[in-house]
Amino acid sequence: MFGGRLFLLLQDLNRKRCDRCSLHYEKHNDKCPHCSDMNDFELKVFLEEGGIDPNAKSGIGQFLIFAAIIILFIFLLSKILKT
């Protein structure tokens, strides 16, 4: 466990954070590989979509809506069954 943390720390020391898109990249790259080929508009869209993996964010949102519908359905069903 300690070894894993040390490894993460070493990995972090070898990386730096981009001022532009706030993602991490390895120090040996002189330009950020995430945003160096984007113009300002593309970068803005990229950041508004939630960074590196926009699908993950909307996936969680869809799951929460789905869960809310299930809970509401169970709640209504229990009310119907009681009356």
Ligand SMILES: [Zn+2]
């Ligand atoms: Zn960047």
